Amino acid sequence: MVDNHFIQMRGFHNLYDENGKCWGFQFCMRTKYYKGIWLSQFRTGNVIVDGVVYPKDTLIWNIQGMDYTAEEMYDRTDIYWQVNEIATVKVPKEGGLEQGYHTVEVEFGWVCNYNTAV
Amino acid sequence: MRKVQEGKPKLGISVYSYCQVLGRCMTLEDVFKDMYDCGATHFELLTSHIENYPNPSPQWIDHYFWLCEKYKMQPAEMGHWAETHLRRGDRMSDEEVLFNLIRDFKLANLLGFKVLRTKITTVNLYCDPEPGWERIIEKALPYAEKYDVMMQNEVHSPTLLTRKHVFDYLEFIEKHKTKHFGINVDFGTFQNAWPEDIYSPEALKTLKQRGFGSEWSKPEDIKAVLPYSKACHAKFNYVDENFEERTIPYNDVLKIMIDHGWDGYLISEYEGPGRDDDAFLGEQMRRHHIMMRRMLGYC
Numbered sequence: 360m361v362d363n364h365f366i367q368m369r370g371f372h373n374l375y376d377e378n379g380k381c382w383g384f385q386f387c388m389r390t391k392y393y394k395g396i397w398l399s400q401f402r403t404g405n406v407i408v409d410g411v412v413y414p415k416d417t418l419i420w421n422i423q424g425m426d427y428t429a430e431e432m433y434d435r436t437d438i439y440w441q442v443n444e445i446a447t448v449k450v451p452k453e454g455g456l457e458q459g460y461h462t463v464e465v466e467f468g469w470v471c472n473y474n475t476a477v
Numbered sequence: 478m479r480k481v482q483e484g485k486p487k488l489g490i491s492v493y494s495y496c497q498v499l500g501r502c503m504t505l506e507d508v509f510k511d512m513y514d515c516g517a518t519h520f521e522l523l524t525s526h527i528e529n530y531p532n533p534s535p536q537w538i539d540h541y542f543w544l545c546e547k548y549k550m551q552p553a554e555m556g557h558w559a560e561t562h563l564r565r566g567d568r569m570s571d572e573e574v575l576f577n578l579i580r581d582f583k584l585a586n587l588l589g590f591k592v593l594r595t596k597i598t599t600v601n602l603y604c605d606p607e608p609g610w611e612r613i614i615e616k617a618l619p620y621a622e623k624y625d626v627m628m629q630n631e632v633h634s635p636t637l638l639t640r641k642h643v644f645d646y647l648e649f650i651e652k653h654k655t656k657h658f659g660i661n662v663d664f665g666t667f668q669n670a671w672p673e674d675i676y677s678p679e680a681l682k683t684l685k686q687r688g689f690g691s692e693w694s695k696p697e698d699i700k701a702v703l704p705y706s707k708a709c710h711a712k713f714n715y716v717d718e719n720f721e722e723r724t725i726p727y728n729d730v731l732k733i734m735i736d737h738g739w740d741g742y743l744i745s746e747y748e749g750p751g752r753d754d755d756a757f758l759g760e761q762m763r764r765h766h767i768m769m770r771r772m773l774g775y776c
Contacts, residue, residue, distance in 0.1 A: 363501050363753075393496040394525040399563045436563040442525045443500030472560045472598035 361443050365391040366463055370447060373455030381455040384408075386463055387445045395442050396469045398422065398435035404466025406450050415466075419449040484739040486731075488769060489519030489553045490762065491710065492526050494747040498755045499526070505540075509548040511759055515766045519553035521594070521708070521744045524581065531580055541588065553742040554629070554661070554708040555590040557581040561598040561607060571613055578617045582624035592708045592742070594661050595628035602688050604636045611649055614658055621657035627707055628658050634665035634712075635688040638698035650705055660702045663710040665748070666694040670724045675715045680750065696729035700737060708742040709734075714749035716764035720771065724749075731772045743769060 362368055370387035390396060403420065406413040420427045422440050426449070440446065448465060490512045492499065499508055505526065512520055524530045528537045545551065559578055561568050578595075585593055597614075598607040614628065621628055630646055632638055643660065650658050671681060671690050684690055714724040745765050751757040770776045 360502065360504075361500055393493065394523060394558075395530060397560070397563050399565075400560075433565060439530055441528070441530060442496070470562065472558055472562060472596060 361389050361445060365389050366465065367445060370445070371463070374449060382453060383449060383451040384456045385447050385449045386465075387447050388465065389443055389445055390440060390469075392469065393442065394471075395439050395444070396471070398427065398432040398438045398440060400470045401432055401440065402468045402470065403429045403432070406448060407464040407466075408450075408456065408461050410462075413450045413452065417451055419451075421447040421449060481736065481738045484735040484737065486734065486740055486743040486773065487519050487553070488517050488766060488775075489521060489708075489742045489744040490515060490517040491521035491523075491554075491556075491744050491746045493521065493523055493556065494745060494752070494762065495758065496525075497753040498758065502755055506544055509544045509550055511762065512550060513548035515745075515762050516770065517745070517766065518549070519551050519742050519744070521554040521556060521742075521746075522552070522588070522590075523556040524558070524584075525556075527584070527588075531584060533584075538587070545589070552589040552591075553744060554592040554594055555581075555585045555588065556594040556596070557585075558596040559598060559613065561613075568607075568609075571609075571616060574613050575616050575620075578613070579620045579624075582617075582620055582626050585626050586624040591626055593626050593628050594631050594708070594710075597630055602635060603640060604631075604633060605640075605642050606630075606645075614649065615653065618653060618655055618657050627656060629661040629706070629708060630658075631661040631663055631710065632666055632694075632702070633663040633710075634668055634693070635691075636666060637692065638662065638666055638694040638702060643702065647702065647705060659705040659707060661708055661710060662699055662702060662706060663712050663746070664725050664727070664730060665710075665712040667696060667726055667730055668712075668714070668724050669693045669726065672715075672723055675723060675749065677750070696726055696733055699730060699733055703734065703737050703739050706739070706741055708744055710746045711743045711765070711769065712746045712748055713761070713765050714747075716761055716768055718764070720764055720768040722765070722768060727768065728772060731769070735773065745769075 367387040373381050374383045374385055375381050405415050415429050495508045527533050561574050597610050600607050713722050716722050747761055
């Protein structure tokens with residue numbers, strides 16, 4: 360089962376490299392839509408934490424265990440991000456986030472065949 | 478004149494009704510148990526409920542058939558999408574669209590579905606199809622025949638049953654004399670009331686902005702499409718404690734359907750407020766099935 364909120368409590372923590380150096384943080388989310396989407400239909404924007412903007416192009420999206428940039432996802436018409444499947448968003452930030460409460464926002468949307476793609 | 482034999486529609490439920498609780502506080506088995514408990518014998522699944530779609534594992538397929546058997550549920554309709562714009566830029570080629578359709582036909586065939594809700598790419602809120610749809614559907618027909626499935630386009634509010642494209646679809650079916658393309662009527666098209674005690678002011682404002690609430694199909698409009706329909710979405714928004722749906726003229730619609738001998742799948746699709754509350758949803762589903770059984774004389 361997943362958390363009811365689309366940004367998940369589980370999986371929100373700092374990221375460390377093999378030398379133990381903190382290089383960023385991650386959080387998990389589900390699609391917030393009633394149907395799964397092909398990655399090429401997915402549109403992402405910035406992540407905003409406590410009002411600080413982390414630009415779209417610096418983010419890494421991990422879906423089904425594979426890392427993608429926003430640009431790489433545009434071409435993946437073969438990977439289906441299913442409902443209730445968790446994506447992990449990795450955000451580079453040296454030193455990571457401080458322990459405690461944070462306000463996490465993420466900009467995203469999708470193109471579907473109810474309307475012509477733009 | 479020989480009287481048309483009264484239809485005996487089969488009662489089903491769309492797993493879509495549970496989409497805000499499935500995977501959060503209910504497993505797929507919980508949903509099957511609930512559908513069985515409501516008295517439904519058939520179900521609709523969206524491709525969105527198939528684990529690892531479009532390549533479910535043998536374990537998932539075994540689990541799926543085990544659920545069907547345990548809860549005595551039969552597959553009725555599989556909802557899928559005929560996507561034509563999976564990439565930026567130009568529309569996909571007919572061959573690419575067809576490839577994906579055939580993939581879903583095979584999957585439907587594997588999972589026991591004979592009816593598909595095929596969402597043709599549309600260009601506006603009224604679901605007018607993207608030009609070229611005939612070409613793709615025409616190419617898909619031999620494969621639909623091979624995998625024994627019927628594609629059904631859904632007429633969904635705010636689209637009316639009298640909209641031109643509905644007649645274009647009927648004309649296409651007649652021209653090709655095919656049993657593999659048809660219409661799913663979503664009862665939302667008959668919705669003629671938006672009671673303020675059911676919808677919040679915000680919800681009403683959004684619905685109005687999206688074109689809902691200004692016009693609706695008349696129950697008799699369904700007659701023209703019934704011969705081309707195997708499954709319909711028995712959409713409902715609120716059934717009260719007297720087992721009356723407050724927004725859609727169910728009595729009139731169901732009476733016309735059975736008087737015309739329609740015996741397809743009536744698939745409950747709850748789309749009212751409170752879908753994220755499993756207890757509320759379960760109660761609505763039971764009220765809806767009691768209402769339909771009473772109207773159809775199944776009690």
